[in-house]
Amino acid sequence: MNPEEIKERKANELREKYSQQTQDQNRRIELENQIDSAMKLVLTEEARTRLYNVRLVNRELYLKTAQSLIYLYKSGQVQGKIGEPELKGLLEKLSAKREINIKRK
Numbered sequence: 261m262n263p264e265e266i267k268e269r270k271a272n273e274l275r276e277k278y279s280q281q282t283q284d285q286n287r288r289i290e291l292e293n294q295i296d297s298a299m300k301l302v303l304t305e306e307a308r309t310r311l312y313n314v315r316l317v318n319r320e321l322y323l324k325t326a327q328s329l330i331y332l333y334k335s336g337q338v339q340g341k342i343g344e345p346e347l348k349g350l351l352e353k354l355s356a357k358r359e360i361n362i363k364r365k
Contacts, residue, residue, distance in 0.1 A: 295326050302333045307347040314351065324354050 261269075299308050315322035328350065332338045342350075 295330075298330050298333070299326065302329050302338060302342055303347065304341045304343050306344040307342055310344055310347055310351075318355075321351065321355050325351060328354065 299311060303311065311322065311325060314325065325347075329338075329342065
């Protein structure tokens with residue numbers, strides 16, 4: 261391979277990598293927008309603010325909570341909007357550490 265072919269191949273690899281990163285970022289943004297829209301339907305303004313603060317600190321807990329809220333809403337278990345006290349309770353349940361006990365015989 262001559263140097264021009266090597267440069268061209270590297271340039272193509274970089275273009276593909278950049279394209280993939282852009283697609284991944286667009287998917288993440290689209291998902292965030294869908295979650296935001298769903299949270300506007302399910303949560304009061306104060307509860308949504310609290311959940312967004314959780315997102316800044318603990319992304320995994322935020323995603324678990326959002327998923328749970330969407331499930332509750334779709335299954336009809338939510339009557340009206342969920343307020344901050346109810347959200348705090350849900351956050352406590354989801355963030356509680358599960359203790360694993362191993363018993364030997």
